[in-house]
Amino acid sequence: ELKVEQNPLFLSMQEGKNYTIYCNYSTTSDRLYWYRQDPGKSLESLFVLLSNGAVKQEGRLMASLDTKARLSTLHITAAVHDLSATYFCAVENGGGSRLTFGEGTQLTVNP
Amino acid sequence: SAVISQKPSRDICQRGTSLTIQCQVDSQVTMMFWYRQQPGQSLTLIATANQGSEATYESGFVIDKFPISRPNLTFSTLTVSNMSPEDSSIYLCSVEDLTGQNSYEQYFGPGTRLTVT
Numbered sequence: 001e002l003k004v005e006q007n008p009l010f011l012s013m014q015e016g017k018n019y020t021i022y023c024n025y026s027t028t029s030d031r032l033y034w035y036r037q038d039p040g041k042s043l044e045s046l047f048v049l050l051s052n053g054a055v056k057q058e059g060r061l062m063a064s065l066d067t068k069a070r071l072s073t074l075h076i077t078a079a080v081h082d083l084s085a086t087y088f089c090a091v092e093n094g095g096g097s098r099l100t101f102g103e104g105t106q107l108t109v110n111p
Numbered sequence: 112s113a114v115i116s117q118k119p120s121r122d123i124c125q126r127g128t129s130l131t132i133q134c135q136v137d138s139q140v141t142m143m144f145w146y147r148q149q150p151g152q153s154l155t156l157i158a159t160a161n162q163g164s165e166a167t168y169e170s171g172f173v174i175d176k177f178p179i180s181r182p183n184l185t186f187s188t189l190t191v192s193n194m195s196p197e198d199s200s201i202y203l204c205s206v207e208d209l210t211g212q213n214s215y216e217q218y219f220g221p222g223t224r225l226t227v228t
Contacts, residue, residue, distance in 0.1 A: 031215060042203060043154075043219040045112075050215065088153060097142050097207045098169070099217065101153045 002027050002093045006102035013079050014110055021105045023072040023089035031092035032072045033099065034063050036085045043088065046074075079109045113138055113206050115220035123226045124194055131190045132223045134204035139184035142207035145177070148222070149200045160187040160204075194227045201225070 003026040013019050023032070031050055035043040047056045049065035049072060056063050060083065062075045072089055086106045090099040114137040124130050134143065143160040158166040158179055166179035181187045191198050201222045208216045 033217065035219075042221045045216055045218060048215050048217075090154075096159060096167075097215075097217065098144070098156055098159060099154075099205075100156070103153050 002029070002091060002100045004089060004091050004100050004102040006087075006089055006105050008105060009103055010106050010108075012108045012110060013076075015080055016078050018078065019076050021074040021076075021087055021089075021107075023074070023091075023102055025070045025072075025091045025100075028067070028070070029091045029093065030067075032065050033090040033092075034072070034074055035088045035090065037088065037104070038085050046087075076107075081109045081111060083107060084109045112216065113140060113208055113218050115204060115206060115218060117202075117204060117220040117223050119223060120221065121224040121226075123228060126195055126227060128194055129190055129192045130194065130225060131188050132202055132204075132225075134187045134189070134220055136185045136206050140206040140208065141184070143181060143187045144205045144207075144217075145179060145187070145189045146203045146205060146219075147200045148203065154203065157189070157202075160189075191225065194225075196227045199225055199227045 005024045034046040037043050047063040052067040054065045060077045065072045086104045088104045090101045093100045116135045118133045145157040146154045148154045156169050157172045158168045160166050160179050160181040162181045178190045201224050203222045204220045
């Protein structure tokens with residue numbers, strides 16, 4: 001059974017600082033997703049990572065994938081308040097595009 | 112990217128009743144899925160909605176409780192049957208985009224917030 005673990009689960013950081021969210025998964029997978037969820041809202045797609053060594057960047061967020069270590073990271077650079085949200089990683093599970101989600105990381109960026 | 116709508120956006124229902132949630136996509140998609148997000152929790156896949164055949168359910172979810180229809184490539188419904196307060200959740204449909212530069216993207220609908228009293 002695929003397990004997806006994120007850490008930390010709660011992250012409070014100051015504006016301007018850098019931090020990394022980690023996503024570990026227990027079995028081999030070809031695809032990893034990162035999503036953002038604002039309170040009371042649905043999920044917004046951030047990144048799809050499809051191969052070992054894949055790196056994608058959008059604004060202050062950068063995601064990477066190491067399939068050998070079964071690890072993905074979401075790096076936040078010079079955080080701003082607008083990045084406050086819950087971030088989920090999700091791993092494609094056993095074919096058929098079915099996703100198993102991590103627990104989510106609740107990020108709060110303080111002025 | 113695919114634009115997904117869901118109806119209703121929210122509902123409050125009584126124990127023992129059923130609610131059908133609709134998911135409409137603005138383009139034809141092969142893969143459609145239904146997820147549940149319980150309060151303060153992550154998302155859990157309920158089933159894959161297969162066009163023209165029965166849905167494929169994940170462990171812990173059964174057709175009698177969550178019947179799903181997929182009559183065509185742009186529409187699906189999820190029914191939550193014989194509801195109890197434990198069914199209070201947000202139900203989200205998602206689709207996979209296999210075309211062009213958005214290959215393998217999975218998009219989520221706005222969700223249906225269900226409260227069972």
